[in-house]
Amino acid sequence: MRSHRRDTLLGLGATREQPAAPEQPAAPKEIAWVDAERLLVRGYRLLDRLGVGGTGEVWRARHLGLDRLVAIKRMRSDHPESNDRLVREARSIARIRHPAIVQVHDVIVDDRGAPYLVMELLEGDDLARRVAADGPLDQDRAVRLLLGVLSGLEAVHRHGIVHGDIKPENILLSIDDTGVEKAVLLDFGLSHAFEPGAQHTATLAGTPHFMAPEQIVEGAVGPASDQWSACVSIYSLVVGRPPFARESLPALFDAIRTAALPYPRDVEMDARLFAILARGTRKVPDERYPNVHELRMTLAAWLRSRRPNPRFDP
Numbered sequence: 086m087r088s089h090r091r092d093t094l095l096g097l098g099a100t101r102e103q104p105a106a107p108e109q110p111a112a113p114k115e116i117a118w119v120d121a122e123r124l125l126v127r128g129y130r131l132l133d134r135l136g137v138g139g140t141g142e143v144w145r146a147r148h149l150g151l152d153r154l155v156a157i158k159r160m161r162s163d164h165p166e167s168n169d170r171l172v173r174e175a176r177s178i179a180r181i182r183h184p185a186i187v188q189v190h191d192v193i194v195d196d197r198g199a200p201y202l203v204m205e206l207l208e209g210d211d212l213a214r215r216v217a218a219d220g221p222l223d224q225d226r227a228v229r230l231l232l233g234v235l236s237g238l239e240a241v242h243r244h245g246i247v248h249g250d251i252k253p254e255n256i257l258l259s260i261d262d263t264g265v266e267k268a269v270l271l272d273f274g275l276s277h278a279f280e281p282g283a284q285h286t287a288t289l290a291g292t293p294h295f296m297a298p299e300q301i302v303e304g305a306v307g308p309a310s311d312q313w314s315a316c317v318s319i320y321s322l323v324v325g326r327p328p329f330a331r332e333s334l335p336a337l338f339d340a341i342r343t344a345a346l347p348y349p350r351d352v353e354m355d356a357r358l359f360a361i362l363a364r365g366t367r368k369v370p371d372e373r374y375p376n377v378h379e380l381r382m383t384l385a386a387w388l389r390s391r392r393p394n395p396r397f398d399p
């Protein structure tokens with residue numbers, strides 16, 4: 086069963102992967118934000134809830150005019166600050182066109198002034214769910230998937246934006262129209278503009294396990310912090326758990342700031358891959374790769390070296 090799924094995911098099988106069983110829609114009393122026609126907002130019918138994150142929830146929806154499926158994100162709190170953040174998120178994504186970055190279609194506002202972000206619907210699991218269900222990913226596959234995401238992240242940085250929340254839960258494993266598996270980066274809820282060379286100070290937000298030391302110590306986030314989080318994500322996908330997992334938050338922060346990246350004992354990780362991830366997670370940002378492009382090139386060279394004769398590899 087598992088190998089069939091894997092073949093399908095690699096684009097070798099003819100069938101599409103079945104999407105995860107949708108979560109039950111929230112009870113009507115929790116969805117006071119939709120109008121009298123229940124589950125209908127500004128020309129979109131909300132169908133079922135695809136996922137819930139730290140701040141928002143995402144629904145599968147149908148645009149009735151075009152008769153096409155989309156994904157719609159709304160904030161779980163009606164606080165003006167979180168609504169502003171959703172609009173900022175939409176504007177960040179709208180600037181970037183890249184196959185590994187989720188596409189935003191529109192921002193709509195309901196009668197009560199609450200915004201909704203309309204984006205492309207990606208069928209599939211996020212990588213956190215996938216690892217929880219099927220176990221860790223093979224190292225070559227994890228790196229291959231993240232190469233696309235890193236290319237997308239380069240585009241994000243080129244636009245002067247830091248993502249700020251790279252982690253498996255925010256990467257969706259999807260299959261494109263040609264049947265090829267690809268990973269797409271979502272959730273720009275913590276993204277912000279940065280000035281090259283300047284230190285940006287953000288409020289402490291994001292998922293602690295994937296946060297860079299500079300993020301937790303000074304709240305200083307730059308492209309190098311995204312690089313850290315991407316490397317910790319690759320490690321987590323291959324090992325099945327983040328490298329600095331600890332019982333309490335202070336112990337976790339302490340480990341992120343001071344502990345060396347642990348060499349995984351119970352799963353196979355090539356020593357050269359480990360060395361790349363160790364460089365990308367140096368405690369001092371300047372000691373990491375100069376930028377995400379360099380990290381991506383190094384990972385791509387590692388992946389190529391794993392296939393001795395690529396000419397005969399279909």
Ligand SMILES: Nc1ncnc2c1ncn2[C@@H]1O[C@H](COP(=O)(O)OP(=O)(O)O)[C@@H](O)[C@H]1O
Nearest residue numbers: 136137138139140141143156206207211272274
């Ligand atoms: N475009 C999309 N297509 C399909 N599922 C999505 C899409 N965007 C988000 N999701 C799902 O919803 C979850 C929450 O969305 P996310 O934007 O990460 O919210 P939050 O900002 O609260 O973390 C994601 O982890 C993912 O599983």
Ligand SMILES: [Mg+2]
Nearest residue numbers: 138139255272
């Ligand atoms: Mg999220």
